[in-house]
Amino acid sequence: MTAFLDWLAELHVDTALELAGVFFAALSGGLAGVRKSFDAFGVLVLAWATGLGGGVIRDVLIGATPPVGIANWRFVSTALVAGIVIFFLHPSVERMRRTVIVLDAWALAFFVLLGTTKGLALGAGPLAAIMVGVLTGIGGGILRDILVDEVPLVLADRQLYAIPAFLGAIVTVLLWWQGWLALWSQALVVLLVSGIRLVSLRRGWVLPA
Amino acid sequence: MTAFLDWLAELHVDTALELAGVFFAALSGGLAGVRKSFDAFGVLVLAWATGLGGGVIRDVLIGATPPVGIANWRFVSTALVAGIVIFFLHPSVERMRRTVIVLDAWALAFFVLLGTTKGLALGAGPLAAIMVGVLTGIGGGILRDILVDEVPLVLADRQLYAIPAFLGAIVTVLLWWQGWLALWSQALVVLLVSGIRLVSLRRGWVLPA
Amino acid sequence: MTAFLDWLAELHVDTALELAGVFFAALSGGLAGVRKSFDAFGVLVLAWATGLGGGVIRDVLIGATPPVGIANWRFVSTALVAGIVIFFLHPSVERMRRTVIVLDAWALAFFVLLGTTKGLALGAGPLAAIMVGVLTGIGGGILRDILVDEVPLVLADRQLYAIPAFLGAIVTVLLWWQGWLALWSQALVVLLVSGIRLVSLRRGWVLPA
Numbered sequence: 315m316t317a318f319l320d321w322l323a324e325l326h327v328d329t330a331l332e333l334a335g336v337f338f339a340a341l342s343g344g345l346a347g348v349r350k351s352f353d354a355f356g357v358l359v360l361a362w363a364t365g366l367g368g369g370v371i372r373d374v375l376i377g378a379t380p381p382v383g384i385a386n387w388r389f390v391s392t393a394l395v396a397g398i399v400i401f402f403l404h405p406s407v408e409r410m411r412r413t414v415i416v417l418d419a420w421a422l423a424f425f426v427l428l429g430t431t432k433g434l435a436l437g438a439g440p441l442a443a444i445m446v447g448v449l450t451g452i453g454g455g456i457l458r459d460i461l462v463d464e465v466p467l468v469l470a471d472r473q474l475y476a477i478p479a480f481l482g483a484i485v486t487v488l489l490w491w492q493g494w495l496a497l498w499s500q501a502l503v504v505l506l507v508s509g510i511r512l513v514s515l516r517r518g519w520v521l522p523a
Numbered sequence: 524m525t526a527f528l529d530w531l532a533e534l535h536v537d538t539a540l541e542l543a544g545v546f547f548a549a550l551s552g553g554l555a556g557v558r559k560s561f562d563a564f565g566v567l568v569l570a571w572a573t574g575l576g577g578g579v580i581r582d583v584l585i586g587a588t589p590p591v592g593i594a595n596w597r598f599v600s601t602a603l604v605a606g607i608v609i610f611f612l613h614p615s616v617e618r619m620r621r622t623v624i625v626l627d628a629w630a631l632a633f634f635v636l637l638g639t640t641k642g643l644a645l646g647a648g649p650l651a652a653i654m655v656g657v658l659t660g661i662g663g664g665i666l667r668d669i670l671v672d673e674v675p676l677v678l679a680d681r682q683l684y685a686i687p688a689f690l691g692a693i694v695t696v697l698l699w700w701q702g703w704l705a706l707w708s709q710a711l712v713v714l715l716v717s718g719i720r721l722v723s724l725r726r727g728w729v730l731p732a
Numbered sequence: 733m734t735a736f737l738d739w740l741a742e743l744h745v746d747t748a749l750e751l752a753g754v755f756f757a758a759l760s761g762g763l764a765g766v767r768k769s770f771d772a773f774g775v776l777v778l779a780w781a782t783g784l785g786g787g788v789i790r791d792v793l794i795g796a797t798p799p800v801g802i803a804n805w806r807f808v809s810t811a812l813v814a815g816i817v818i819f820f821l822h823p824s825v826e827r828m829r830r831t832v833i834v835l836d837a838w839a840l841a842f843f844v845l846l847g848t849t850k851g852l853a854l855g856a857g858p859l860a861a862i863m864v865g866v867l868t869g870i871g872g873g874i875l876r877d878i879l880v881d882e883v884p885l886v887l888a889d890r891q892l893y894a895i896p897a898f899l900g901a902i903v904t905v906l907l908w909w910q911g912w913l914a915l916w917s918q919a920l921v922v923l924l925v926s927g928i929r930l931v932s933l934r935r936g937w938v939l940p941a
Contacts, residue, residue: 347678350674350679351679351732352674352678352679352732353678353679353680353681353729353730353731353732354730354731354732355677355678355685355686355730356675356677356678356679356732359678359685360678370584374583374584374792374797375788375792375797375798375799375802376797376798377586377795377797377798379583379584379585379586380584380585380586380642380647380648380651380655381584384584384650384651384654384655385647385648385650385651385654386650387650390650390654433798438798438803439798439803441802441803441804441805441808442798442802442803445802445803445808446798446802456879460669460878460879461665461669461674461675461678462674463672463673463674463881464881465768465770465879465880465881466774466879468773468774469765469770469771469773469774469777469778469879470768470769470770470771470774471771472771476773476777477773520771521771521772521773522771522772523769523770523771523772523774556887559883559888560888560941561883561887561888561941562887562888562889562890562938562939562940562941563939563940563941564886564887564894564895564939565884565886565887565888565941568887568894569887579793583792583793586795588792588793588794588795589793589794589795589851589856589857589860589864590793593793593859593860593863593864594856594857594859594860594863595859596859599859599863669878670874670878670883670884670887671883672881672882672883
């Protein structure tokens with residue numbers, strides 16, 4: 315019974331949530347492509363790079379090749395569906411700007427948690443796990459901005475985006491170190507990262523520049 | 524006798540054709556460098572990155588390190604010779620614009636065929652093989668455009684460039700799956716990819732944007 | 733006694749010098765971030781990417797994952813300290829422009845020597861070792877310029893920067909081939925690379941464009 319619940323928790327919830335994270339991140343990528351008047355293929359590439367690029371960077375850095383971002387059907391097709399959705403429905407998505415920000419905060423949190431955990435599971439040390447966890451969260455957006463020939467937003471817009479990512483990755487490593495990495499503690503990490511992100515936006519907390 | 528013909532076909536024809544593909548792709552890279560007033564070293568780097576960058580990305584993604592693009596003398600020197608040629612003779616090459624486009628279509632086809640096949644040979648699944656095959660074909664051009672600080676042409680110019688690459692990679696995987704990957708079928712893949720590319724240019728077929 | 737001296741030479745001098753190289757390269761990265769009005773996190777990322785990016789590219793290309801640039805505390809913290817220093821003290825560092833150029837020439841030399849040697853030690857062939865040695869030296873600066881959305885300086889500014897890097901990498905491979913790679917010959921490589929760089933600057937030697 316426990317094994318079954320574990321299986322359910324791991325396979326269904328985790329995978330569904332991770333794919334949802336890929337989908338929302340890919341939406342933001344496709345949108346950047348539409349805004350730059352990319353063609354249909356360019357919009358799909360932007361969606362793919364933004365939704366899965368962080369994970370591809372992570373997998374290359376920890377030697378987990380080929381990366382899931384090019385090898386896993388569910389991941390690749392999720393990103394491409396997001397690209398198709400944004401290509402046809404981008405005016406509607408633009409109107410849901412507030413919703414997109416909330417979903418993106420949540421995707422960031424999930425990417426950091428899973429990226430750090432994958433680093434640890436594959437034998438990376440604590441520092442490397444933190445670095446790849448953060449890169450999983452912010453790497454896709456950096457790739458997106460390089461591909462549309464802009465300065466990466468996460469480096470210049472003063473918002474608290476990478477800071478909660480780092481905090482989340484550090485807390486994940488500490489939990490794993492203590493043997494406390496479980497469903498409840500992972501939920502806390504997700505709340506922590508997305509919470510800081512969203513509260514800082516509402517309160518207007520910014521980094522010095 | 525058959526073994527000898529196989530050896531001849533594989534070593535001489537394949538290698539010569541692949542090096543020719545590297546050469547023509549590298550020409551386009553060097554030309555982009557010349558147009559941006561890069562110095563002699565910059566032109567060589569652009570030639571190298573455009574001619575071999577797609578293969579380097581492929582090899583990193585499938586774990587075939589060090590990539591042939593930095594380890595194989597014939598490949599590296601072919602790209603550098605193209606860079607030197609373009610540095611001294613770029614006005615002549617510019618005048619052969621039509622020829623360059625035809626040769627580039629052919630190089631794209633060859634890169635996709637060989638990139639997909641290498642992915643399969645090194646144990647990547649069908650999806651990963653398709654992805655690295657396409658990246659072998661279009662990755663060098665994307666690197667070129669990032670290095671000259673432009674939006675990647677392949678994402679924005681609406682031409683059918685990546686679409687024939689995807690078709691070629693998919694057909695290559697299907698042929699391999701059926702055990703039909705031979706010299707004649709590889710020639711068909713090359714004809715398919717370069718044919719769609721060139722016909723679409725002549726007919727003005729474009730992607731929606 | 734000899735073993736002790738070896739240990740001292742290798743651990744203290746080498747590591748201290750390499751960390752110093754990372755520090756000075758990271759300063760130049762952080763400075764580029766400050767000039768582009770990046771926020772505090774962006775300045776740290778630029779410092780990290782410029783100080784350690786070349787080594788990360790090298791390690792990915794030779795399959796030495798996870799790269800020291802994300803896994804080694806001393807390296808990562810050195811780059812981050814440089815980022816913090818530049819964030820608070822950039823006016824003073826800007827005034828020391830001449831000193832920064834000298835230190836950077838020296839960091840280039842050291843990166844090329846150590847990058848080439850690491851390539852050889854991990855079984856890369858001579859060509860691949862030269863390529864990753866040069867990329868260790870110039871890769872961080874290229875990453876920096878891509879992240880601040882500029883054309884890579886090293887490709888366009890006509891200065892002799894990559895040329896001494898190539899010479900140093902080639903000499904390192906030749907010394908290693910002959911079994912002459914020792915402390916004295918490594919010092920000569922460093923003098924050669926930084927010397928050509930600095931003399932060419934003073935004499936105004938430039939590449940054709």
